[in-house]
Amino acid sequence: MLGKRKSLLVVGGTSDIAKATAITFARKGWNVTISGRDLTIAQAEAANLEIRTPGSTITAVALDVLDTASFGPLLGSLSALPDAVLLAVGLLGDQVQAQRNTDHAELIMRSNFEGPCLLLGLIASRFEERGSGTIIGISSVAGDRGRASNYVYGAAKAGLTAFLSGLRNRLAANGVHVLTVKPGFVRTRMTAGMKLPMALTAEPQELGKAIYDAVEKRKNVIYVRPAWRLVMTIIQSIPENLFKKLSL
Amino acid sequence: MEISGWGRFPKADCRISFPHDETSLRELILSGPCIARGNGRAYGDSALNQTLTIDLTGFNRMIAFDPTSGVLTVEAGVILGDIIEAVLPRGWFPSVTPGTKFVTIGGMIATDVHGKNHHKHGSFGSFVEWIDLMIADGSVLRCSRTENPDLFAFTIGGMGLTGIILRAAIRLTPVESGWIRQMTVPARCLEHAIEIFERSVDWTYSVAWIDCLAPKKMLGRSSVILGEHARYDELGDRQRAVPYPGTVTRKRRVSFDAPQFALNRFSVRAFNAVYYARGRHNAGDSFVEWDRYFYPLDAILGWNRIYGRRGFAQFQCVLPLSTTTKGITELLEATAYAGQGSFLAVLKRMGAQESRFSFPMEGYTLALDFPANTASLALMQKLDAITVAHGGRFYLAKDARMSSTTLEAADPRLSAFREMRRASGAAASFFSLQSKRLSL
Structure with a gap:
């Protein structure tokens, strides 16, 4: 490969989506850094990805998305600012528990919204200063409209989607690319054992490739399976008076 | 949730x-009896347990x-x-591979899979350096030829009934390319096929696809496919351009259940005749990608659906050298006589192997598959009897329907296996529908 290898920082590097995306980027010649709350697990994941991707260099750092005070020092300690960052942390949580227990609801909000947005905000300013960079945020179709079955998670993801959209608007003129990914159903350990509709369910590898292509083509918002765009357009266009009576 | 093995027969709500x-795995094991499951490629009920899979x-x-060591x-x-x-x-390449690449390492060890090189290199177990096994009390034991050697030996081919395999170290084989130099030799009949196998023992890989509905006097008509990892200096320009080809793109998928009538003796006969003709046509030397050579059926994702909703059952036995010709002839005759089309009929030379509970032994192994219907289940009982009468043994990774008395008659190692299960506490913690059926 000519020139310097590009680098990707993966935040939340132990999810199936993060791993599949990291492998796709590593195969394309990117250096990848995996981060996770537990450094030992992040290192095991980095070793796994490096074996799976001949010729790659994959390193690990500790990063807890709930420890917002650590973000500044951590970014300062990286040997170089990465070319791209993939935000793949998230916590689905349990809706019923979140309704009864504010601690659980808070954990869902902090894991999906507060931590990710504060971290991306810090990175965005550094990218802006440098005049380049790619921010990839894994949001969710659940954030497109609040539904009884998962609105705490959905609201946090809606916040993330809005934050990404704002960053994009702010940084477009500075050469910084912001990509919002709404995966829909993905066959991961989060969904293991669930019966999922085939046309709407992506494999993690498919997601990794879709994200890589979207970065190359500087897309703004992607749904991985095209059917999702249609499904969500319909769901968003149902009048609230009718929507509130549906069991979703 | 209703699950099954690869043959989609039987199905069970697990x-x-x-x-x-x-x-979390330890909590599960301590919560009650269970069985481990990998990617669901064992054909029958080896990885089904209703209380906990x-x-x-x-x-x-x-x-x-x-x-450096591979x-x-x-x-x-x-x-x-x-x-x-x-x-x-x-x-590097796996030292032993079964006919599909969609298996897990845990599954390969638990069934001690063999490949087309068994006559030369033995089964997968010979290339396992060590295993970390979670046993009935939830503790984890490192098992190898020097540490916990008995448990190690019983776990290889132990059908997941000794504990749950967590990790393993396996020895790979160095290769100079991802191409296989293949030679196809047509065999007129069974004796001819065996003669070809015996004079081809120096080839690393050998397997025969039998046209099991050939006319009576050509019983065992087949294509013997020999193979060798190609050295770099043997490759032509086309291969050298891509010395390590990747997975061949998946082109076809069977995403619906074929209707019952799609697979009958006429369609199978036509398929097999075409396959044999193609074998004759392709006779001679050629280079093929590893994926096409080892995993022709993987190219058709979901090929297990061609048998329709009721699924299918595999039959695979091995007969000692001394009874091979007579025994295989009887097995093929019984199959032809019953008119049950076997879509895949595969014959393979096996080398000598010492093991506690693994399938392989020196001789010839024959694999057949049948739709899961009353007629073929009856036929398979006849095949069981022929196998036992000729001193043969059965491959549990394929089995979905054998009786415990048949297994008892075929395998004198059974009591030692049961005793190990009882003494170690594994019998109370790990079982499958298969182990219940076979009283393992």
């Missing part, structure tokens, strides 16, 4: 868990690779095809 760390595919990290350490749920993608570009 509680299934997907742990992804040792702590534990899906190990979440344990899918590759842990370490030593590029030893790879992986978690049990890692898929063989992913290993090939990882190690082939570095000049």
Whole structure:
């Protein structure tokens, strides 16, 4: 490969989506850094990805998305600012528990919204200063409209989607690319054992490739399976008076 | 949730868990009897347990690779095809591979899979350096030829009935390319096929696809396919351009259940005749990608659906050399006489192997598959009897319907296996529908 290898920082590097995306980027010649709350697990994941991707260099750092005070020092300690960052942390949580227990609801909000947005905000300013960079945020179709079955998670993801959209608007003129990914159903350990509709369910590898292509083509918002765009357009266009009576 | 093995027969409603760390796995084991499941490629009921089936595919990290010794350490749920993608570009290949790359390492050890090189290199177990096994009390034991050697030996081919395989270190084989130099030799009849196998023992890989509905006097008519990892200097320009080809693109998928009538003796006869003709046409030397050579059926994702909703059952036995010709003839005659089309009929020479509970032994192994209907189940009982009468033994990874008396008659190692299960506490903690049926 000519020139310097590009680098990707993966935040939340132990999810199936993060791993599949990291492998796709590593195969394309990117250096990848995996981060996770537990450094030992992040290192095991980095070793796994490096074996799976001949010729790659994959390193690990500790990063807890709930420890917002650590973000500044951590970014300062990286040997170089990465070319791209993939935000793949998230916590689905349990809706019923979140309704009864504010601690659980808070954990869902902090894991999906507060931590990710504060971290991306810090990175965005550094990218802006440098005049380049790619921010990839894994949001969710659940954030497109609040539904009884998962609105705490959905609201946090809606916040993330809005934050990404704002960053994009702010940084477009500075050469910084912001990509919002709404995966829909993905066959991961989060969904293991669930019966999922085939046309709407992506494999993690498919997601990794879709994200890589979207970065190359500087897309703004992607749904991985095209059917999702249609499904969500319909769901968003149902009048609230009718929507509130549906069991979703 | 209703699950089944690859043959889609039998199906069972099983509680299934997907742990992804040792702590949650330990809690599951201590909660009651269970069986581990990999990628669901055993044909029958080896990985079905209604009270608790534990899906190990979440344990899918590759842990370490030593590029000088070729030893790879992986978690049990890692898929063989992913290993090939990882190690082939570095000049290594699995030392033994079954006919599909969609198996897990845990499954390969538990069934002690064999490949087309069994006559030369033995089964997968010979290339396992060590296993980390979670046993009935939830503790983890390192098992190898020197540490816990008995448990190690029983776990290889032990059908997941000794404990749950967590990790293993396996020895790979160095290769100079991802191409296989293939030679196809047509065999007129069974004796001819055996003669070809016997004079081809120096070839690393050999297997015969039998046209099992050939006319009576040509019983055993087949294509013997020989193969060798191609050295770099043997390759032509086309191969040298891509010395390590990747997975061949999947083109077809059977995504619906074929209707019952689609597979009958006429369509199978036509298929087999075409296959044999193609074998004759392709006779001679050629280079094929590893994926096409080892895994022709993987190219048709979901090929197990061609038998329709009721699924199918495999029959695979091995007969000692002394009874091979007579025994295989009887098996093929019984199959032809019953008119039950076997879509795949595969014959393979096996080498000598000492093992506690594994399938292989020196001789010839024959694999047949049949739709899961009354007529073929009756036929398979006849095949059982012929096998036992000729001193043969059965492959449990394929079995879905054999009786415990048949297994008892075929395998004198059974009582030692049962005794080990009882003494170690494994009998109370690990069972499958198959182990219940066979009283293992």
